[in-house]
Amino acid sequence: xxxxxxxxxxxxxxxxxxxxxxxxxxxxxxxxxxxxxxxxxxxxxxxxxxxxxxxxxxxxxxxxxxxxxxxxxxxxxxxxxxxxxxxxxxxxxxxxxxxxxxxxxxxxxxxxxxxxxxxxxxxxxxxxxxxxxxxxxxxxxxxxxxxxxxxxxxxxxxxxxxxxxxxxxxxxxxxxxxxxxxxxxxxxxxxxxxxxxxxxxxxxxxxxxxxxxxxxxxxxxxxxxxxxxxxxxxxxxxxxxxxxxxxxxxxxxxxxxxxxxxxxxxxxxxxxxxxxxxxxxxxx
Amino acid sequence: xxxxxxxxxxxxxxxxxxxxxxxxxxxxxxxxxxxxxxxxxxxxxxxxxxxxxxxxxxxxxxxxxxxxxxxxxxxxxxxxxxxxxxxxxxxxxxxxxxxxxxxxxxxxxxxxxxxxxxxxxxxxxxxxxxxxxxxxxxxxxxxxxxxxxxxxxxxxxxxxxxxxxxxxxxxxxxxxxxxxxxxxxxxxxxxxxxxxxxxxxxxxxxxxxxxxxxxxxxxxxxxxxxxxxxxxxxxxxxxxxxxxxxxxxxxxxxxxxxxxxxxxxxxxxxxxxxxxxxxxxxxxxxxxxxxxxxxxxxxxxxxxxxxxxxxxxxxxxxxxxxxxxxxxxxxxxxxxxxxxxxxxxxxxxxxxxxxxxxxxxxxxxxxxxxxxxxxxxxxxxxxxxxxxxxxxxxxxxxxxxxxxxx
Numbered sequence: 298x299x300x301x302x303x304x305x306x307x308x309x310x311x312x313x314x315x316x317x318x319x320x321x322x323x324x325x326x327x328x329x330x331x332x333x334x335x336x337x338x339x340x341x342x343x344x345x346x347x348x349x350x351x352x353x354x355x356x357x358x359x360x361x362x363x364x365x366x367x368x369x370x371x372x373x374x375x376x377x378x379x380x381x382x383x384x385x386x387x388x389x390x391x392x393x394x395x396x397x398x399x400x401x402x403x404x405x406x407x408x409x410x411x412x413x414x415x416x417x418x419x420x421x422x423x424x425x426x427x428x429x430x431x432x433x434x435x436x437x438x439x440x441x442x443x444x445x446x447x448x449x450x451x452x453x454x455x456x457x458x459x460x461x462x463x464x465x466x467x468x469x470x471x472x473x474x475x476x477x478x479x480x481x482x483x484x485x486x487x488x489x490x491x492x493x494x495x496x497x498x499x500x501x502x503x504x505x506x507x508x509x510x511x512x513x514x515x516x517x518x519x520x521x522x523x524x525x526x527x528x529x530x531x532x533x534x535x536x537x538x539x540x541x542x543x544x545x546x547x548x549x550x551x552x553x554x555x556x557x558x559x560x561x562x563x564x565x566x567x568x569x570x571x572x573x574x575x576x577x578x579x580x581x
Numbered sequence: 582x583x584x585x586x587x588x589x590x591x592x593x594x595x596x597x598x599x600x601x602x603x604x605x606x607x608x609x610x611x612x613x614x615x616x617x618x619x620x621x622x623x624x625x626x627x628x629x630x631x632x633x634x635x636x637x638x639x640x641x642x643x644x645x646x647x648x649x650x651x652x653x654x655x656x657x658x659x660x661x662x663x664x665x666x667x668x669x670x671x672x673x674x675x676x677x678x679x680x681x682x683x684x685x686x687x688x689x690x691x692x693x694x695x696x697x698x699x700x701x702x703x704x705x706x707x708x709x710x711x712x713x714x715x716x717x718x719x720x721x722x723x724x725x726x727x728x729x730x731x732x733x734x735x736x737x738x739x740x741x742x743x744x745x746x747x748x749x750x751x752x753x754x755x756x757x758x759x760x761x762x763x764x765x766x767x768x769x770x771x772x773x774x775x776x777x778x779x780x781x782x783x784x785x786x787x788x789x790x791x792x793x794x795x796x797x798x799x800x801x802x803x804x805x806x807x808x809x810x811x812x813x814x815x816x817x818x819x820x821x822x823x824x825x826x827x828x829x830x831x832x833x834x835x836x837x838x839x840x841x842x843x844x845x846x847x848x849x850x851x852x853x854x855x856x857x858x859x860x861x862x863x864x865x866x867x868x869x870x871x872x873x874x875x876x877x878x879x880x881x882x883x884x885x886x887x888x889x890x891x892x893x894x895x896x897x898x899x900x901x902x903x904x905x906x907x908x909x910x911x912x913x914x915x916x917x918x919x920x921x922x923x924x925x926x927x928x929x930x931x932x933x934x935x936x937x938x939x940x941x942x943x944x945x946x947x948x949x950x951x952x953x954x955x956x957x958x959x960x961x962x963x964x965x966x967x968x969x970x971x972x973x974x975x976x977x978x979x980x981x982x983x984x985x986x987x
Contacts, residue, residue: 309671309672309673309674309752310670310671310672311660311670311671311675312668312669312670312671313657313660313663313664313668313669313671314667314668314669315593315663315664315665315666315667315668316666316668318663332700332704332705332706333700333701335700335706336696336697336700336701336706337697340686340689340693340697343688343689343693344686344688344689347688413683413684414683414684414701415661416661416679417661417679417680417683418659418661418677418679418683418684418701418702419659419660419661419677420701420703575662575663576662576663578656578661578662579597579662
């Protein structure tokens with residue numbers, strides 16, 4: 298065994314040059330560290346509910362309670378009218394939102410929380426927010442299960458667009474990752490973002506069509522404000538995901554503003570992260 | 582690049598800008614050192630134009646005081662932080678060990694932490710699996726391998742952490758001051774393991790305050806003073822140069838900063854210079870300055886030999902010795918007949934408040950003095966390192982002569 302690894306190692310040649318630092322994210326290197334990514338994801342997962350009495354049940358309890366509150370306030374008190382039962386309507390939005398907010402909250406603080414490691418060992422720092430995004434997939438899976446359970450319960454048949462659902466989920470993950478990468482890098486330089494993130498999560502729940510249909514907002518807002526509304530990357534994803542499952546009128550072209558936003562955020566996030574990556578050990 | 586070279590460093594410098602945020606990120610020692618020198622500028626060069634080459638298979642020690650740039654160099658070589666100027670070429674896979682147990686999680690079991698720490702240090706999961714039994718064996722914590730490490734004693738924790746690190750098989754191994762932890766027996770085991778690693782032809786770069794360990798493990802060393810590479814030579818040469826560099830501080834220490842702490846230390850040897858003749862009266866004078874008022878201030882003196890080992894018990898002032906409140910106080914410690922053997926010694930001085938256990942100040946490696954034994958007669962001469970102290974003694978003989986029976 299050692300002989301084989303040694304052979305691979307001896308081809309290793311590295312140059313560190315202060316005047317020529319690369320600005321392009323190194324995906325090859327990221328791939329080489331896949332074992333560390335797996336281990337860190339697994340550690341976060343293992344530790345997440347360690348020492349709690351009900352353990353994994355928390356991952357179920359949190360979305361269920363939020364869902365019940367939303368349906369009480371918006372479904373009953375406000376009386377939001379939806380084409381499908383309100384509980385199911387809110388749950389489709391919640392599925393994406395739970396994942397998005399989990400990744401946003403946990404990635405943001407992730408680099409600072411791992412400063413012990415960052416100061417003592419080298420690895421591509423991107424692995425840290427990536428592993429947080431991977432841990433969140435558990436919650437996403439649980440939310441999807443609740444959603445499917447509700448669909449069976451209400452006897453709702455998915456629309457013919459359902460094959461697009463995984464595409465929208467993928468965009469949701471990309472959006473979460475994009476925001477997570479940005480926030481994790483920004484928090485290292487500007488600690489203020491630690492306070493901004495919970496605020497963003499709170500506001501995000503209202504400016505995203507989770508508890509109400511996007512049309513509600515569109516009817517009230519002037520055209521320019523509607524475009525602004527879709528600059529929220531997750532808004533288009535939620536609307537698209539809902540459409541792929543329940544069918545009905547296809548979302549308007551403004552949805553693509555959200556998608557363009559996701560791509561821009563993701564690519565720029567990778568570059569910004571690369572830019573600050575080298576100095577992270579000096580800042581944390 | 583020449584295949585014989587493992588690491589080539591050219592014109593390497595590292596600047597830290599000391600803003601409010603970055604002060605946290607610097608090691609405390611570095612920041613403290615900086616503040617006492619020029620607290621007005623906000624730039625600090627931790628490394629200044631450093632160039633050197635390390636051949637494959639060399640075992641190199643890095644020697645220097647706190648803040649000399651040793652740790653910064655290791656951080657740059659391990660890619661943790663990037664240099665401000667300069668270039669480094671590295672031929673071979675690097676593993677760096679700047680701490681034992683990086684990433685250890687208290688809630689996870691010993692087994693889980695072995696995988697975690699192993700992959701953090703750069704092993705693949707497969708590699709960890711294949712070495713798992715050896716690691717557990719080396720650590721000696723088999724019985725608790727499935728217990729969360731938060732229930733471990735600190736000794737067990739360090740053993741397990743070091744066991745993982747000891748099984749790294751990189752071509753270039755970078756180690757910082759990690760042997761300072763653990764009990765003596767385990768340290769010995771680790772040194773043995775490192776010796777074995779270096780004999781396998783791997784390149785090792787080793788930083789330690791333990792000059793003894795550096796002498797045992799390395800053949801060549803680099804001396805750093807204030808971020809500059811002073812010399813790269815045989816370890817024995819570097820160690821003696823390092824000792825001499827302490828002499829520039831001479832046998833007295835002066836700190837003119839107006840703060841709570843030790844302001845002046847003088848060693849009064851038999852010759853009045855840094856040479857002290859064996860057995861003659863030796864005095865240590867210490868002045869401390871206090872802006873604030875402390876109660877029951879206590880002072881401890883350690884005498885350190887060339888290997889960095891404390892050779893007498895810490896001499897702590899008694900509680901009833903009421904020598905200072907606020908202002909300047911002086912205390913004199915007198916040895917009537919010191920038995921320190923031939924060699925070079927330095928002092929470590931610590932100041933604290935005894936009633937509250939508050940640490941006020943510590944100064945290490947000051948006031949070098951050399952003990953000579955030309956004034957003591959020996960049939961065979963005196964040899965350095967043949968003893969650590971000389972005891973007065975007397976001989977007695979008891980004779981019983983057998984009567985001749987034939």
